[in-house]
Amino acid sequence: MEQAVQVENLVKIYRENKVEVIAVDGVSFSISKGEVIGILGPSGSGKTTLLSMMGCILRPTQGSIKIFNREVTNLGENELPFVRRKFFGFIFQGFNLFPPLTVLENVKLPLELRDVPRQEAEKLSLRLLEKVGLKERVHFLPRDLSGGEKQRVAIARALAGNPSIILADEPTGNLDHKSGRLVIETLRELVTKNNACAVIVTHDNRIFQSLDRAFYIEDGKLRE
């Protein structure tokens, strides 16, 4: 199966006031298309730092990240937004929806960034919102949605650009058990349908059975 992400010997050291903190310490692993993997671990273990580096948002101190066999750690600041736009879809714990935009407009945003024609963007977004069960809520503002509904909008937004890799940071962190399970099931289903892959960072053990593989990270060190 085609490898989507290859991480080798990844290190991230934060330096503050001459104090060095090793957040990620020599992590290596790979993810193939169609896989949903989980990175579990306690708070402050380096999960989010690892996810940020994989998503080309944070630069590693050392090591290599390849996205579909292309090295991305040496790319310039001007190139990284285009890599993120092309390959990644992000889901955040706090949903991060634009409050003034409707559900539909929030989902359309990544498509606008990709210069998808307006009508086509609208059609695609409506289809995704139907898939996540929010067809009746397209003209609602985020403030009028429940936490679970907001996260499903975020999933639709993450999938809008048809990305190959979904990176989800604590997607069930702000949700009750039932909503959390529904969100993960939806994500799983859409990843399989779109032949994408997903990395879910969480400390929620309840979603364990929805994953293909799970890694555990503690003090920056990863084990399967």
Next chain:
Amino acid sequence: MFSVALKIILYDKVRSLITLSGVVFAVSLIFAQIGIYLGLMETASTIIDHTPGDIWITSKNSRNFDFSQPFPEHKINQVLAAEGVRDAEKLIVTWAVIKQEEGGTEQIEIVGYNPDTGIGGPWQMKEGHFSDVKTGNYIIIDESSVRRVGEFKIGDYREIMKRRLKIVGISKGVKSFTTAPIVFMSYKLAQDVGGLIGHDNTVFIIANVLEGFSPKKVVRMMKDNLYDIDAFTKEDFSRKTRLYWTIETGVGFSFLITIIISFFVGMLIVGQTIYNSTMEYLKEFGTLKAIGATNFNIYQIIFSEALITASVGYLAGLIITLLSIKIYVINDMVFTITIRVALSVFIVSLIMCFSAAFFSVRKIRNIDPAMVFRS
């Protein structure tokens, strides 16, 4: 990204209204200052601008229309003999005192012109004709003088410099920068009444050039060949007069300062609200960056906010200005807004709002997209 900016503005209506009020206030104030200034300047050179004539000949070193000194009227022969001159006419502008009906006196500006040609005379009459002053001690007073000289009508008499003069006409739209009422009379009568002029003197000679000659070239030749007088093209003399009042009285500086202050007040109000809005949506902008937006994409949102605010604020300011023109007219003020001025103020509004948006640009540039993972 324009639609995102529009949504942000519409989402927080109270804040947007405060921002708009700032722009409307600044734009209205700028319009008011420019309109009043241009109105004043229009009155300063109104007789020059409305008098048909290519060249104005004045005494040496004359600085403006209202305070030009007399010079011998025989100079008109030298002017007429100059190369390129088709015809020339004399004009007197001087100061005098009119006795008011209810007692007391008022300073007036006398304009003495040739009633046969009407050059330098009133160009718009409410009653009578410019040639009516020809055959006696007759005057034409502008209708705007009522406040200063009291009610008057055709056939009334007024005493100017101890001479009883009959009102034979009422002109329209002739106001002076100094606010002194303008009284028209024949050239000869003005020489008599304006004691300071002298019987053989004039204050201006207005010349027209022959076809094929440019006024600028004829002025240059006159300056080289005619002794003790100055010559200006109509446009130059008009500008010189406006500049005199603008600079010498400090009126220009005062208007300019108010315009600059309005600009900065508007800029600060818009800047503060756009900056606050940027701070409020920092996480969302970070999210945009994380999902692949470039800094440029986010600048587009910020500057679209500025563009919308500037355009709507400008339009509201313009409407308020146009509605308030009536107030100026009622108060006997000349208020001038041209399309060029309206466009210039729009550009000023855009600069004001775009400069304000720059406060936020630095913040955007420094957004770390990794912040989106911090809940």
